[in-house]
Amino acid sequence: MKIKILIFTSLLCLACSKKAEPRRPIMVKPSTTVLKETINQSIRLNKIEEEKILSVIRKDSTNTYKVSPNGFWYTYINKIEENLPTPKAGNTVTLSYNITDLQDTVIYSKKELGLKQYKVDKEDFISALQTGIKLMKIGETITFVIPSYNAFGLSGDGNKIGINQSIKSTVTLININN
Template sequence: MNNSKIFLLAFLVTLLVSGCKQNQEARRPVSQASGTFMKKSAERNKKLVSTEEDQIDSVIKRNPKVKFIASTNGYWYTYVIQNTLDTLTPKKGDVAFFNYEIKDLKGKIIYSELELRPQTYAIDKQNIMTGLREGIKLMRKKEKVIFLFPSHIAYGYHGDEKKIGPNQPLLCTVTLHNFISEAAFKKEILLRKTDALNQVPGEEPTIQTKIINTNKDTLTNKHSQ
Protein backbone atom coordinates (compact mmCIF):
# COMPACT_ATOMS: atom_id res chain seq x y z
CA MET A 1 0.00 0.00 0.00
CA ASN A 2 2.78 2.39 0.95
CA ASN A 3 4.65 1.52 -2.23
CA SER A 4 1.57 2.38 -4.29
CA LYS A 5 1.29 5.80 -2.64
CA ILE A 6 4.97 6.52 -3.19
CA PHE A 7 4.70 5.48 -6.84
CA LEU A 8 1.61 7.67 -7.36
CA LEU A 9 3.28 10.67 -5.72
CA ALA A 10 6.41 10.27 -7.84
CA PHE A 11 4.27 10.02 -10.97
CA LEU A 12 2.43 13.27 -10.14
CA VAL A 13 5.68 15.13 -9.44
CA THR A 14 7.07 13.94 -12.79
CA LEU A 15 3.98 15.23 -14.61
CA LEU A 16 4.22 18.60 -12.85
CA VAL A 17 7.90 19.12 -13.71
CA SER A 18 7.32 18.04 -17.30
CA GLY A 19 4.41 20.48 -17.64
CA CYS A 20 6.51 23.38 -16.33
CA LYS A 21 9.27 22.67 -18.86
CA GLN A 22 6.78 22.56 -21.71
CA ASN A 23 5.29 25.90 -20.63
CA GLN A 24 8.73 27.49 -20.46
CA GLU A 25 9.67 26.20 -23.89
CA ALA A 26 6.37 27.41 -25.32
CA ARG A 27 7.14 30.99 -24.28
CA ARG A 28 10.48 31.22 -26.09
CA PRO A 29 9.11 32.00 -29.57
CA VAL A 30 7.07 34.89 -28.09
CA SER A 31 10.22 36.43 -26.62
CA GLN A 32 12.10 35.92 -29.85
CA ALA A 33 9.25 37.41 -31.87
CA SER A 34 9.15 40.43 -29.55
CA GLY A 35 12.88 41.00 -29.99
CA THR A 36 12.56 40.73 -33.77
CA PHE A 37 9.71 43.24 -33.77
CA MET A 38 11.71 45.75 -31.73
CA LYS A 39 14.69 45.37 -34.03
CA LYS A 40 12.57 45.90 -37.15
CA SER A 41 10.84 48.87 -35.52
CA ALA A 42 14.20 50.49 -34.72
CA GLU A 43 15.34 49.93 -38.31
CA ARG A 44 12.15 51.54 -39.66
CA ASN A 45 12.60 54.55 -37.38
CA LYS A 46 16.21 54.97 -38.44
CA LYS A 47 15.22 54.80 -42.10
CA LEU A 48 12.38 57.29 -41.54
CA VAL A 49 14.69 59.79 -39.81
CA SER A 50 17.23 59.44 -42.62
CA THR A 51 14.55 60.02 -45.28
CA GLU A 52 13.24 63.13 -43.53
CA GLU A 53 16.73 64.52 -43.06
CA ASP A 54 17.28 64.11 -46.81
CA GLN A 55 14.04 66.02 -47.47
CA ILE A 56 15.13 68.82 -45.14
CA ASP A 57 18.57 68.86 -46.73
CA SER A 58 16.89 69.35 -50.11
CA VAL A 59 15.04 72.40 -48.76
CA ILE A 60 18.32 73.85 -47.49
CA LYS A 61 20.07 73.22 -50.82
CA ARG A 62 17.22 74.89 -52.72
CA ASN A 63 17.89 78.04 -50.71
CA PRO A 64 21.68 78.53 -50.93
CA LYS A 65 21.49 82.19 -49.88
CA VAL A 66 19.76 81.32 -46.61
CA LYS A 67 22.01 80.32 -43.72
CA PHE A 68 20.42 77.42 -41.85
CA ILE A 69 21.90 76.41 -38.51
CA ALA A 70 21.77 72.81 -37.27
CA SER A 71 20.68 72.67 -33.64
CA THR A 72 21.76 70.07 -31.11
CA ASN A 73 18.10 69.10 -30.66
CA GLY A 74 17.63 67.68 -34.15
CA TYR A 75 16.15 70.62 -36.08
CA TRP A 76 17.42 73.39 -38.35
CA TYR A 77 16.67 77.11 -38.19
CA THR A 78 17.42 80.45 -39.80
CA TYR A 79 16.77 84.03 -38.73
CA VAL A 80 14.36 86.22 -40.67
CA ILE A 81 14.67 88.97 -38.06
CA GLN A 82 17.50 88.72 -35.54
CA ASN A 83 17.81 90.72 -32.34
CA THR A 84 21.52 91.21 -31.69
CA LEU A 85 20.99 93.69 -28.86
CA ASP A 86 19.26 91.57 -26.25
CA THR A 87 20.90 88.56 -24.67
CA LEU A 88 18.04 87.05 -22.67
CA THR A 89 16.03 84.08 -23.95
CA PRO A 90 12.92 82.46 -22.43
CA LYS A 91 13.42 79.90 -19.68
CA LYS A 92 11.26 77.81 -17.38
CA GLY A 93 9.30 80.18 -15.17
CA ASP A 94 8.65 82.62 -18.04
CA VAL A 95 5.56 83.17 -20.17
CA ALA A 96 6.15 83.71 -23.90
CA PHE A 97 3.91 85.55 -26.35
CA PHE A 98 4.34 84.51 -29.96
CA ASN A 99 2.73 83.93 -33.34
CA TYR A 100 3.54 81.12 -35.70
CA GLU A 101 2.65 79.59 -39.04
CA ILE A 102 3.01 75.98 -40.17
CA LYS A 103 3.88 74.89 -43.72
CA ASP A 104 4.94 71.66 -45.37
CA LEU A 105 8.46 71.42 -46.79
CA LYS A 106 7.20 72.55 -50.19
CA GLY A 107 6.05 75.83 -48.67
CA LYS A 108 2.32 75.12 -48.72
CA ILE A 109 0.52 76.64 -45.75
CA ILE A 110 -1.06 74.09 -43.42
CA TYR A 111 -2.04 76.49 -40.63
CA SER A 112 -1.78 80.26 -41.04
CA GLU A 113 -1.00 82.72 -38.24
CA LEU A 114 -4.63 83.81 -38.40
CA GLU A 115 -5.85 80.26 -37.80
CA LEU A 116 -3.40 79.61 -34.96
CA ARG A 117 -3.92 83.03 -33.36
CA PRO A 118 -1.50 84.69 -30.91
CA GLN A 119 -0.09 82.19 -28.44
CA THR A 120 0.57 82.54 -24.71
CA TYR A 121 2.86 79.77 -23.53
CA ALA A 122 4.27 78.96 -20.08
CA ILE A 123 7.78 77.74 -20.87
CA ASP A 124 8.19 73.97 -20.30
CA LYS A 125 4.87 73.78 -18.46
CA GLN A 126 2.44 73.31 -21.33
CA ASN A 127 2.14 70.55 -23.89
CA ILE A 128 3.20 71.85 -27.29
CA MET A 129 5.17 70.46 -30.22
CA THR A 130 8.60 69.29 -28.98
CA GLY A 131 10.54 71.17 -31.65
CA LEU A 132 8.62 74.38 -31.01
CA ARG A 133 9.13 74.04 -27.26
CA GLU A 134 12.89 73.82 -27.73
CA GLY A 135 13.06 76.39 -30.53
CA ILE A 136 11.35 79.16 -28.58
CA LYS A 137 13.96 78.86 -25.83
CA LEU A 138 16.74 79.99 -28.18
CA MET A 139 14.86 83.08 -29.40
CA ARG A 140 15.18 86.65 -28.17
CA LYS A 141 12.42 89.22 -28.05
CA LYS A 142 11.19 90.51 -31.42
CA GLU A 143 12.96 87.78 -33.36
CA LYS A 144 11.42 85.92 -36.28
CA VAL A 145 12.82 82.48 -37.02
CA ILE A 146 12.10 79.74 -39.56
CA PHE A 147 12.42 76.22 -38.17
CA LEU A 148 12.67 72.93 -40.07
CA PHE A 149 11.33 70.16 -37.83
CA PRO A 150 11.52 66.42 -38.61
CA SER A 151 8.33 64.59 -37.68
CA HIS A 152 9.67 62.96 -34.51
CA ILE A 153 9.88 66.40 -32.86
CA ALA A 154 6.75 67.68 -34.62
CA TYR A 155 3.53 65.63 -34.57
CA GLY A 156 5.04 62.17 -34.96
CA TYR A 157 3.33 59.03 -36.18
CA HIS A 158 -0.24 60.26 -35.83
CA GLY A 159 -0.01 63.83 -37.10
CA ASP A 160 -2.54 66.16 -35.53
CA GLU A 161 -5.44 64.10 -36.94
CA LYS A 162 -6.58 67.18 -38.85
CA LYS A 163 -4.33 68.80 -41.44
CA ILE A 164 -0.91 67.40 -40.49
CA GLY A 165 -0.34 63.88 -41.72
CA PRO A 166 1.60 61.01 -40.11
CA ASN A 167 5.39 61.35 -40.12
CA GLN A 168 5.27 64.80 -41.71
CA PRO A 169 8.27 67.13 -41.32
CA LEU A 170 7.27 70.77 -40.98
CA LEU A 171 8.46 74.29 -41.71
CA CYS A 172 7.40 76.66 -38.93
CA THR A 173 7.83 80.43 -38.92
CA VAL A 174 7.78 81.81 -35.37
CA THR A 175 7.71 85.42 -34.17
CA LEU A 176 8.50 85.88 -30.49
CA HIS A 177 6.93 89.19 -29.45
CA ASN A 178 7.81 89.16 -25.78
CA PHE A 179 8.29 87.06 -22.67
CA ILE A 180 7.93 87.91 -18.99
CA SER A 181 8.14 86.06 -15.70
CA GLU A 182 5.12 84.09 -14.51
CA ALA A 183 4.91 86.38 -11.48
CA ALA A 184 4.70 89.46 -13.71
CA PHE A 185 2.15 87.72 -15.93
CA LYS A 186 -0.09 86.81 -12.99
CA LYS A 187 0.17 90.37 -11.68
CA GLU A 188 -0.83 91.71 -15.10
CA ILE A 189 -3.86 89.40 -15.24
CA LEU A 190 -4.89 90.49 -11.75
CA LEU A 191 -4.60 94.17 -12.70
CA ARG A 192 -6.75 93.61 -15.79
CA LYS A 193 -9.43 91.92 -13.70
CA THR A 194 -9.32 94.75 -11.17
CA ASP A 195 -9.58 97.38 -13.92
CA ALA A 196 -12.53 95.52 -15.43
CA LEU A 197 -14.33 95.43 -12.08
CA ASN A 198 -13.67 99.13 -11.46
CA GLN A 199 -14.70 100.19 -14.95
CA VAL A 200 -17.73 102.51 -14.94
CA PRO A 201 -20.37 101.32 -17.44
CA GLY A 202 -20.28 103.43 -20.60
CA GLU A 203 -16.92 105.00 -19.74
CA GLU A 204 -14.03 104.60 -22.16
CA PRO A 205 -11.03 102.80 -20.63
CA THR A 206 -7.94 104.90 -19.97
CA ILE A 207 -5.03 104.00 -22.21
CA GLN A 208 -1.54 104.76 -20.98
CA THR A 209 1.24 105.08 -23.49
CA LYS A 210 4.97 105.39 -23.12
CA ILE A 211 7.88 105.52 -25.51
CA ILE A 212 10.04 102.41 -25.42
CA ASN A 213 13.61 102.46 -26.60
CA THR A 214 13.96 99.19 -28.50
CA ASN A 215 17.74 99.52 -28.43
CA LYS A 216 17.86 98.62 -24.76
CA ASP A 217 19.57 95.42 -23.68
CA THR A 218 17.31 93.67 -21.19
CA LEU A 219 20.26 91.98 -19.49
CA THR A 220 22.60 94.94 -18.91
CA ASN A 221 19.71 97.45 -18.77
CA LYS A 222 21.82 99.85 -20.86
CA HIS A 223 20.88 101.73 -24.00
CA SER A 224 22.92 101.20 -27.12
CA GLN A 225 24.72 104.19 -28.58
Protein backbone atom coordinates in the same frame (compact mmCIF):
# COMPACT_ATOMS: atom_id res chain seq x y z
CA MET B 1 -36.31 8.31 -4.84
CA LYS B 2 -34.80 9.87 -1.73
CA ILE B 3 -31.72 7.70 -2.18
CA LYS B 4 -31.31 8.86 -5.79
CA ILE B 5 -31.54 12.49 -4.69
CA LEU B 6 -29.07 11.86 -1.87
CA ILE B 7 -26.61 10.14 -4.25
CA PHE B 8 -27.02 12.92 -6.83
CA THR B 9 -26.44 15.61 -4.21
CA SER B 10 -23.40 13.77 -2.83
CA LEU B 11 -21.88 13.44 -6.31
CA LEU B 12 -22.61 17.09 -7.04
CA CYS B 13 -20.90 18.15 -3.80
CA LEU B 14 -17.84 16.01 -4.62
CA ALA B 15 -17.63 17.47 -8.10
CA CYS B 16 -17.91 21.05 -6.79
CA SER B 17 -15.43 20.56 -3.97
CA LYS B 18 -12.55 19.91 -6.37
CA LYS B 19 -10.03 22.69 -5.86
CA ALA B 20 -10.08 25.14 -8.81
CA GLU B 21 -6.71 25.91 -10.31
CA PRO B 22 -6.14 29.49 -11.47
CA ARG B 23 -5.31 29.97 -15.12
CA ARG B 24 -1.82 31.09 -15.78
CA PRO B 25 -1.34 34.10 -18.09
CA ILE B 26 0.09 33.38 -21.47
CA MET B 27 3.41 35.16 -21.69
CA VAL B 28 4.62 35.76 -25.20
CA LYS B 29 8.03 37.31 -25.26
CA PRO B 30 8.52 39.81 -28.08
CA SER B 31 10.78 38.51 -30.74
CA THR B 32 14.11 40.29 -30.74
CA THR B 33 14.19 40.06 -34.53
CA VAL B 34 10.87 41.92 -34.77
CA LEU B 35 12.18 44.57 -32.39
CA LYS B 36 15.43 44.92 -34.34
CA GLU B 37 13.54 45.14 -37.63
CA THR B 38 11.26 47.86 -36.21
CA ILE B 39 14.30 49.85 -35.06
CA ASN B 40 15.99 49.43 -38.46
CA GLN B 41 12.82 50.53 -40.26
CA SER B 42 12.61 53.65 -38.06
CA ILE B 43 16.24 54.47 -38.81
CA ARG B 44 15.60 54.10 -42.57
CA LEU B 45 12.51 56.34 -42.40
CA ASN B 46 14.39 58.99 -40.41
CA LYS B 47 17.22 59.01 -42.98
CA ILE B 48 14.74 59.47 -45.83
CA GLU B 49 13.04 62.29 -43.93
CA GLU B 50 16.37 63.96 -43.16
CA GLU B 51 17.38 63.80 -46.84
CA LYS B 52 14.15 65.57 -47.82
CA ILE B 53 14.81 68.28 -45.23
CA LEU B 54 18.44 68.74 -46.31
CA SER B 55 17.31 69.00 -49.93
CA VAL B 56 14.90 71.81 -48.99
CA ILE B 57 17.62 73.60 -47.01
CA ARG B 58 20.15 73.32 -49.88
CA LYS B 59 17.62 74.85 -52.30
CA ASP B 60 17.11 77.86 -49.99
CA SER B 61 20.17 79.89 -51.02
CA THR B 62 18.96 83.08 -49.31
CA ASN B 63 19.13 81.72 -45.75
CA THR B 64 21.82 80.06 -43.65
CA TYR B 65 20.48 77.25 -41.49
CA LYS B 66 21.90 76.01 -38.23
CA VAL B 67 21.32 72.50 -36.97
CA SER B 68 20.17 72.11 -33.40
CA PRO B 69 21.51 69.29 -31.24
CA ASN B 70 17.82 68.60 -30.57
CA GLY B 71 17.20 67.44 -34.14
CA PHE B 72 15.78 70.43 -36.01
CA TRP B 73 17.17 73.16 -38.26
CA TYR B 74 16.57 76.91 -37.98
CA THR B 75 17.39 80.19 -39.67
CA TYR B 76 16.97 83.75 -38.44
CA ILE B 77 14.61 85.87 -40.52
CA ASN B 78 14.98 88.82 -38.14
CA LYS B 79 17.89 88.64 -35.67
CA ILE B 80 18.26 91.10 -32.80
CA GLU B 81 21.92 91.83 -32.04
CA GLU B 82 21.23 93.58 -28.73
CA ASN B 83 21.95 91.74 -25.51
CA LEU B 84 18.32 90.99 -24.58
CA PRO B 85 17.04 88.15 -22.40
CA THR B 86 15.74 84.89 -23.83
CA PRO B 87 12.83 82.90 -22.36
CA LYS B 88 13.52 80.62 -19.42
CA ALA B 89 11.50 77.74 -17.98
CA GLY B 90 8.36 79.07 -16.33
CA ASN B 91 8.21 82.33 -18.34
CA THR B 92 5.04 82.96 -20.28
CA VAL B 93 5.78 84.06 -23.82
CA THR B 94 3.54 85.60 -26.45
CA LEU B 95 4.31 84.52 -29.97
CA SER B 96 2.84 84.28 -33.42
CA TYR B 97 3.61 81.37 -35.69
CA ASN B 98 2.49 79.47 -38.74
CA ILE B 99 2.93 75.91 -39.93
CA THR B 100 3.75 74.95 -43.52
CA ASP B 101 4.87 71.79 -45.25
CA LEU B 102 8.42 71.57 -46.61
CA GLN B 103 7.32 73.14 -49.90
CA ASP B 104 5.97 76.21 -48.03
CA THR B 105 2.31 75.32 -48.58
CA VAL B 106 0.46 76.83 -45.63
CA ILE B 107 -1.12 74.25 -43.34
CA TYR B 108 -2.04 76.67 -40.53
CA SER B 109 -1.64 80.42 -41.06
CA LYS B 110 -0.63 82.93 -38.38
CA LYS B 111 -4.11 84.37 -38.61
CA GLU B 112 -5.71 80.96 -38.14
CA LEU B 113 -3.51 80.13 -35.13
CA GLY B 114 -3.69 83.60 -33.58
CA LEU B 115 -1.36 84.81 -30.86
CA LYS B 116 -0.16 82.00 -28.62
CA GLN B 117 0.49 82.34 -24.91
CA TYR B 118 2.91 79.58 -23.97
CA LYS B 119 4.35 78.81 -20.53
CA VAL B 120 7.90 77.70 -21.33
CA ASP B 121 8.56 74.04 -20.46
CA LYS B 122 5.30 73.83 -18.48
CA GLU B 123 2.85 73.21 -21.36
CA ASP B 124 2.60 70.77 -24.21
CA PHE B 125 3.61 72.33 -27.52
CA ILE B 126 5.47 71.26 -30.66
CA SER B 127 8.62 69.63 -29.28
CA ALA B 128 11.12 71.48 -31.48
CA LEU B 129 9.45 74.83 -30.81
CA GLN B 130 9.58 74.24 -27.07
CA THR B 131 13.36 74.17 -27.41
CA GLY B 132 13.63 76.71 -30.23
CA ILE B 133 11.71 79.45 -28.42
CA LYS B 134 14.43 79.50 -25.75
CA LEU B 135 16.89 80.69 -28.45
CA MET B 136 14.83 83.78 -29.23
CA LYS B 137 14.82 87.40 -28.07
CA ILE B 138 11.80 89.70 -28.17
CA GLY B 139 11.27 90.86 -31.77
CA GLU B 140 13.16 88.01 -33.41
CA THR B 141 11.67 85.82 -36.11
CA ILE B 142 13.05 82.36 -36.81
CA THR B 143 11.98 79.71 -39.31
CA PHE B 144 12.30 76.20 -37.92
CA VAL B 145 12.49 73.11 -40.14
CA ILE B 146 11.19 70.26 -38.03
CA PRO B 147 11.29 66.51 -38.71
CA SER B 148 8.13 64.60 -37.84
CA TYR B 149 9.55 63.04 -34.68
CA ASN B 150 10.05 66.57 -33.29
CA ALA B 151 6.66 67.77 -34.50
CA PHE B 152 3.51 65.63 -34.54
CA GLY B 153 5.14 62.22 -35.09
CA LEU B 154 3.30 59.02 -35.88
CA SER B 155 -0.16 60.39 -35.21
CA GLY B 156 -0.09 63.74 -37.01
CA ASP B 157 -2.36 66.36 -35.49
CA GLY B 158 -5.55 64.50 -36.32
CA ASN B 159 -6.57 67.24 -38.73
CA LYS B 160 -4.33 68.79 -41.40
CA ILE B 161 -0.90 67.40 -40.53
CA GLY B 162 -0.37 63.82 -41.62
CA ILE B 163 1.54 61.00 -40.02
CA ASN B 164 5.33 61.28 -40.16
CA GLN B 165 5.07 64.72 -41.78
CA SER B 166 7.97 67.15 -41.51
CA ILE B 167 6.95 70.78 -41.13
CA LYS B 168 8.31 74.31 -41.19
CA SER B 169 7.22 76.98 -38.72
CA THR B 170 8.06 80.67 -38.74
CA VAL B 171 7.87 82.04 -35.21
CA THR B 172 7.99 85.65 -33.98
CA LEU B 173 8.59 86.21 -30.27
CA ILE B 174 6.43 89.13 -29.20
CA ASN B 175 6.86 89.26 -25.43
CA ILE B 176 8.34 87.47 -22.41
CA ASN B 177 6.54 87.67 -19.06
CA ASN B 178 7.92 86.31 -15.82
